[in-house]
Amino acid sequence: xxxxxxxxxxxxxxxxxxxxxxxxxxxxxxxxxxxxxxxxxxxxxxxxxxxxxxxxxxxxxxxxxxxxxxxxxxxxxxxxxxxxxxxxxxxxxxxxxxxxxxxxxxxxxxxxxxxxxxxxxxxxxxxxxxxxxxxxxxxxxxxxxxxxxxxxxxxxxxxxxxxxxxxxxxxxxxxxxxxxxxxxxxxxxxxxxxxxxxxxxxxxxxxxxxxxxxxxxxxxxxxxxxxxxxxxxxxxxxxxxxxxxxxxxxxxxxxxxxxxxxxxxxxxxxxxxxxxxxxxxxxxxxxx
Amino acid sequence: xxxxxxxxxxxxxxxxxxxxxxxxxxxxxxxxxxxxxxxxxxxxxxxxxxxxxxxxxxxxxxxxxxxxxxxxxxxxxxxxxxxxxxxxxxxxxxxxxxxxxxxxxxxxxxxxxxxxxxxxxxxxxxxxxxxxxxxxxxxxxxxxxxxxxxxxxxxxxxxxxxxxxxxxxxxxxxxxxxxxxxxxxxxxxxxxxxxxxxxxxxxxxxxxxxxxxxxxxxxxxxxxxxxxxxxxxxxxxxxxxxxxxxxxxxxxxxxxxxxxxxxxxxxxxxxxxxxx
Numbered sequence: 040x041x042x043x044x045x046x047x048x049x050x051x052x053x054x055x056x057x058x059x060x061x062x063x064x065x066x067x068x069x070x071x072x073x074x075x076x077x078x079x080x081x082x083x084x085x086x087x088x089x090x091x092x093x094x095x096x097x098x099x100x101x102x103x104x105x106x107x108x109x110x111x112x113x114x115x116x117x118x119x120x121x122x123x124x125x126x127x128x129x130x131x132x133x134x135x136x137x138x139x140x141x142x143x144x145x146x147x148x149x150x151x152x153x154x155x156x157x158x159x160x161x162x163x164x165x166x167x168x169x170x171x172x173x174x175x176x177x178x179x180x181x182x183x184x185x186x187x188x189x190x191x192x193x194x195x196x197x198x199x200x201x202x203x204x205x206x207x208x209x210x211x212x213x214x215x216x217x218x219x220x221x222x223x224x225x226x227x228x229x230x231x232x233x234x235x236x237x238x239x240x241x242x243x244x245x246x247x248x249x250x251x252x253x254x255x256x257x258x259x260x261x262x263x264x265x266x267x268x269x270x271x272x273x274x275x276x277x278x279x280x281x282x283x284x285x286x287x288x289x290x291x292x293x294x295x296x297x298x299x300x301x302x303x304x305x306x307x308x309x310x311x312x313x314x315x316x317x318x319x320x321x322x323x324x325x326x327x
Numbered sequence: 328x329x330x331x332x333x334x335x336x337x338x339x340x341x342x343x344x345x346x347x348x349x350x351x352x353x354x355x356x357x358x359x360x361x362x363x364x365x366x367x368x369x370x371x372x373x374x375x376x377x378x379x380x381x382x383x384x385x386x387x388x389x390x391x392x393x394x395x396x397x398x399x400x401x402x403x404x405x406x407x408x409x410x411x412x413x414x415x416x417x418x419x420x421x422x423x424x425x426x427x428x429x430x431x432x433x434x435x436x437x438x439x440x441x442x443x444x445x446x447x448x449x450x451x452x453x454x455x456x457x458x459x460x461x462x463x464x465x466x467x468x469x470x471x472x473x474x475x476x477x478x479x480x481x482x483x484x485x486x487x488x489x490x491x492x493x494x495x496x497x498x499x500x501x502x503x504x505x506x507x508x509x510x511x512x513x514x515x516x517x518x519x520x521x522x523x524x525x526x527x528x529x530x531x532x533x534x535x536x537x538x539x540x541x542x543x544x545x546x547x548x549x550x551x552x553x554x555x556x557x558x559x560x561x562x563x564x565x566x567x568x569x570x571x572x573x574x575x576x577x578x579x580x581x582x583x584x585x586x587x588x589x590x591x592x593x594x595x596x597x598x599x600x601x602x603x
Contacts, residue, residue, distance in 0.1 A: 047496055047506040048426040053435070056416035056477065062459075063474035064442055067451035074451060081454055129341070136342050142589070143345045146353070149581040151535035153556050154574040158352055161567055167370045169355060201348070206596065213597040254444075262446045265537045269557065286449055290542075295450045302448045309444050 068306070075300040084296075091300035100277040101297075104285040105304065107192055111267075111281055112260030114193070118200045119256045120249065123207025128241055130208070131215045141212070145205035152202070156269030159198045160185065188278040191271050195279065199266055203259070207252045214248025215241055250320040258313055262305065282308075360571035367568035383572040390562065390569075394547070395576070398555040405465055405472070405540075405551065406533045410526045412473040413480055418522065420477075421484025422514055426496070442478035447471075449542050456543060468544045472533050480525045483598060487521040488514075524595035527588045531581045552577040 075091055077084040095101050126144060130137055147155060162169045163184035171181030184194040222240050231239070264283035267273065273280035273288070280288075282305050289298035351372065359367045361378035388395050424432060424439075452471060453462060461467030491514065499509045515522075537553040544551065550558070556573055563569045585592065 043497070043500060044427060047500060047509055048423045049506050050423070050431075052419040052423045052506070052510070056420035056481075059412065059416050059470055059474050060438075060442070060477050062455060063452060063471045064447060064477070065438065067448040067455055068445060070451040070454070071448035074454075079450070081450075081457065134338055134341075136338060140341060140345050143349045145593070146349060146585075149531060149535075149585045150574075150578055151537065151553050151556070151581075153537050153553050154578060157556070157560065157570055157574065158356055161370060162352060162355065164370060169351070169370060169372060172370075209593050210597055258444055269537075269560070283446075287542075290450055290453075299448065299450045302446065302450070305446045306448075309446060313444055 071299050071302050071306070074296060075303040077296050079295040079299070080293075081295060087296070091296045092304070094297055095300050095304060100280070101285055101301075103277050104280045104282045104301075105308075107278075107280060108261055108263075108282045108305075108308075111192060111196060111199075111263060112257050114196045115199045115203070115260040115263075116253060116256040118196070119204050119207040120252055122200065123204050123252060124211050124242075124245070124249065126204070126208045127211030127215055127245075128237055131212060141208070144208055147202045148205050150202070152265040153269050155198060155202050156266050159194075159201075160270055163194060185271055186275060188275050191275060191279040192267075195267050195270050198270065199260070199263070202266075203256070207256065210248045210252050210255075211245060214245035218244045250317070253320060254313065254317055257316070258309060261308060261313075356571045356574060359567055360575050362568045364566045364568055367571070368565060370567070380572070383568055384576065387559075387569050387573045387576060390559065391547075394550060395552070395555055395573070398550045398552045399577075401465065401549060402534055402552045405469055406530050408466075408469045409472040409476070409533050410529050412469060413476050413529055414522055414525060416473060417477055417480035417525070418484050418515060418518060419510065421481045421488055422510055424481065425485045425488035426493075439478045439481050442475075443482075447475060453543065463544060463546050463549060465544065465549060468539060471539055471543055472536070475539070476529055476532070480529070483521050483525055483595065484518065486598060487518055491517055521595075524591050524598075527584060527591050528595050531584055531592070534580060 074084065076088060077086050077091075079085075096105070130141055134140070150158075163171075165171060165181070165183040165186055168181075168184075170184070174181040182190050185191050218240065222244070223236055226236055226240060262283055263281060264287065267279055267281050267284055268287070271279045273284045282301055286298050286301040286305075289295075289301060355372050358372060358374050359370075360383060361380040362375040363379060366375055420435075420439075424436060456462035456464075456467045456471075461470070495513055495517075496509055499513050504512070535553060536551075537557060540549075540551045540554050541557075544554075556570075556577060559570060559573055563573075
């Protein structure tokens, strides 16, 4: 007689999930390794070895995406972690407007990325956008946020942080609220200051939420496509192209092999950066 | 007393900053959505002399032979069916993943966790959809959305399953339940809170999704609300009033969800992030 386990928890329960997940996620992922080595028309393919990767990594208009994606992911991730943490620490103190501030900061998350891109495209207009009008009022000549090749990527980073910092904050708040109060009381008795509390209790003990935020923000940033697409289309020129926007441009151009090679590059980056990063981050975690 | 005043000052500054950084962009959209095109071109946050919200809304709705209405319909269908498929596949998988142990289960866990990190491969997915005849088809997009949201939902279900005692399973078994009965009559009803959380989070993310419809559902017949908004950028070149009116219209459903389910959204997100 089969055991209780295999009778009640049959593997048959996996069938629906397996069909959907394998067909629309796992299979395409495995196929991408093969098709990235071909010239591909979707109906027909010709094997070309590593040519697509060579093109991807040597063509200046393509390999700029690699650098930009790393910069973009690192910058958005760092800003979200630092700002999110400070906001959370502040909003876990005794404030009357706590609820209002939290909702306010979280709110941009329910807007679609396209909407946010359009709104900031207007606010960042070089001559009469609201941001530069305000800067002019205090005597600063605002930059051409999205038109200046050196600024464009950075401007989109700021918008991404504006939209996403609420999630980071929310995760940090959950972590901070889980810290037992008696740690703080002990520090008070020893005469610690507010800075000591933050530095020696809140920061180390919210480590696990920090790990989540770092992973989420970094992986989100490295795959990011929609915000840059609606705000700059990778321009001016190719200066703000990300890997994901190049994947889409190659797809539009019908270069399916190169587009897929871009996907594989993304996969490799995630594996060689994110996976060891996750291991490292979870190692330094402290138990409460 | 001095401390109290300092606190009040800090709090006032915080509120003002939040209003400037998060409030101003929102009120900018709200006021300019009701201006004439000429007035909106000034890009000022000053309130309009005379507002024309209704005229702007109706011209956005009527644009390109009422494309927005079809888009709303499409987005609603895609969102609802995606949620149904997602709940079906991830609740069953989460149930068995939590209850069984063994090497096979570890492998499945690994494949699921990998899905949280690995970026989906775009062209191969198009190829799969084409091969089975679901490219440019709403059902194809639904299945992709469900597959991409699957890992996160499984984690939530698996986590929640841990709090449902195994004694229940054994009692149902003694009462003559099969595994299927157990799941349908006992487990799935008990998991209602997670199902609700997943449904709410997914509804906002699928409704607001731009990337997947762009890849897998091209063509004007199948527009979704985010695709119309994107297409209107070139249609309404510099007519900010109409663009903003469109933004307001399509932000209403997520906004309603946010107002009613704020707590659930936040708790679900945090549970998923912290448990992974």
